[in-house]
Amino acid sequence: MTKEPRLTRALGGAAPPAGPAALRRANLSQVLRKLRDHPSLSRADIAEATGLHRATVSSLMAELLERRLAREVGVEHVGAIGRPRRAVTLYGAHVGALGLEINVDYIAVHGIDLSGRVLVERREVFDAMGSGPDRAVRRLGLAAKGAVEVMRRAGAVPAGIAVAVPGLVDVARGVVTLAPNLYWHDLPLAEQLSAMLGPLRVPVRVDNDANLAALAEYTSGVAAGTPHLVYLTGEVGVGGGIICGGELLRGADGFSGEVGHLSVDPNGDQCGCGRIGCWETKVGLAALVRAAMPEQAYGLPGMPVPDPDERVADIARGLSAGDRRMTEAVAQVGQWLGLGGSIVANLFNPRVIVIGGYFASLAQWLLPHAQEQLQRLVLAGPTARCRFVASTHGFGAASRGAASMVINQIIDDPITILEQRPHPAPY
Structure with a gap:
């Protein structure tokens, strides 16, 4: 699994009190984290990586093996005449x-x-x-x-x-x-x-x-390990998860990242939040469906709610066939996506803006318009080197x-x- 150097501290809350129990907890956590971040390691590798004494690592590893949180997977030979080392991997199938x-x-x-x-x-x-x-x-x-x-x-x-x-x-x-x-x-x-x-x-x-979703992208996505990234959901609503310096940015009350409610058009449509002209009224899936397939818009009387993948697949087929209405709708959404992305980039200076949900599914049509707007509107210009990339996690991020x-x-x-x-x- 991909290494995540500091994000767990941002999610885990206050540090436990000091003492023997806390020391044992911290040591076990160190060992488990190293096993998570590597396919397999020897006890000597873990001791070297954590700075713990080899005897301590051996004791901790015996406990983890007994509890089936780790298992031995083979023998590593170090050097021509070096002693064999038993490799250990994270397990915990139970x-x-x-x-x-x-x-x-x-x-x-x-x-x-x-x-x-x-x-x-x-x-x-x-x-x-x-x-x-x-x-x-x-x-x-x-x-x-x-x-x-x-x-x-x-x-x-x-x-x-x-x-x-x-x-x-x-x-x-x-x-x-x-x-x-x-x-x-x-x-x-x-x-x-x-x-x-x-x-x-x-x-x-x-x-x-x-x-x-930002946590998923940071740990195992297309921009895994990038210390400065923003994730944008591509749903009916649009939200943002912000990784800053390798940590999740929550804000004073834990409510940061509500980028979908940036006001981008004072004369625009009313948003579900009650305000006018929010960014998600321009780029959310409901806005795209309303423009590209108005006969299937969200909220129509008697209209069943299909899987969002089905809606997006219908639009993708129309785009591939050159449907003019759908092409114009996606181009407009792409431009608004780039405009809002530039606001995010100017505020947080991320290296990457990862787009998820339907944004990722239609990336080949959306991103040329969005990236052009981003480059035009980011104040730092080319020096900021910010780009959009499409998530591979789909609607499951x-x-x-x-x-x-x-x-x-x-x-x-x-x-x-x-x-x-x-x-x-x-x-």
Whole structure:
């Protein structure tokens, strides 16, 4: 898995108190982090990389092997006559992490084990915008229960669940303060989902979808490891996740990144947030569908909500066939994408703006217009060297990032996992 040098500290909260238990936790975390960041390492490699004494590493590794959080995978020979070293890799097939995303028109699921092996991945069409919060949370709970059952059949018990939501989230309380496109206000999502899961007793966290998608891009995306990047969701709503100096930028109240509500046209359309001329009214998927396929626009009476991939595929086919209306609509969205991207670039000076969701699916048609506007409007000009790149995670970036956040939390504080006796299973 790709190295992520400092982001876990930004997500993990306050440091634990000092003392022998805290030292053990920190040492175990160091070892697990090194194993996560490399396909395999010897004990000597880990000692050298962490600065821990070899005897300490051997003791920690014995514990990790006993608990099946690591396993030996072979022997490495160093030099012509050097002693063989037993290589170790991250394992933890019995430890799961579940990421969920609920958006305007779908629910996405991404479940993995500690080593990153994908156990369940799916997306279902769901009209969350028109369903109301109670029905939406019930549907989300059913999706979570189904995913947990699949993971358990694979031998992995989820150690945590993280939910991505398109809106402002009070992360500490698990409350969705405002999700304008879902019409949610002050919804205690973590509490409600935990109650639905009942006897499963799995910790639930909630975070902004763009923040979690930015985490996925930073750890395993097209710009993995880039210390200064911005991720833009390409959904009905448009949000931004900002990685600055290798850390997620949250802001004073945790509400940073709401770039979709930058005011770009005082005479424009009303946004779901109630304001006029927000950027997402120009570049969100609903805006594109309304311009390119008005007969299939969001919110029309009696119009079912299709999978967003289906809408985008229809537009892509039209573009390939030279459909004039669709070509003009995408060109206009591309120009607005570049204009808003230039504001983001002028504010945060990222090296890369990663575009996700439908932006990525239509990148070959959108990006020439967007990049031209970006280069024209960024104050620093060519010296800033900022570019748009298309994500390869599709509409699953946020759920993938949610699962990664759970893994990060486990690795930052592995004690609770170590205290759980794993189900016996062969290597």
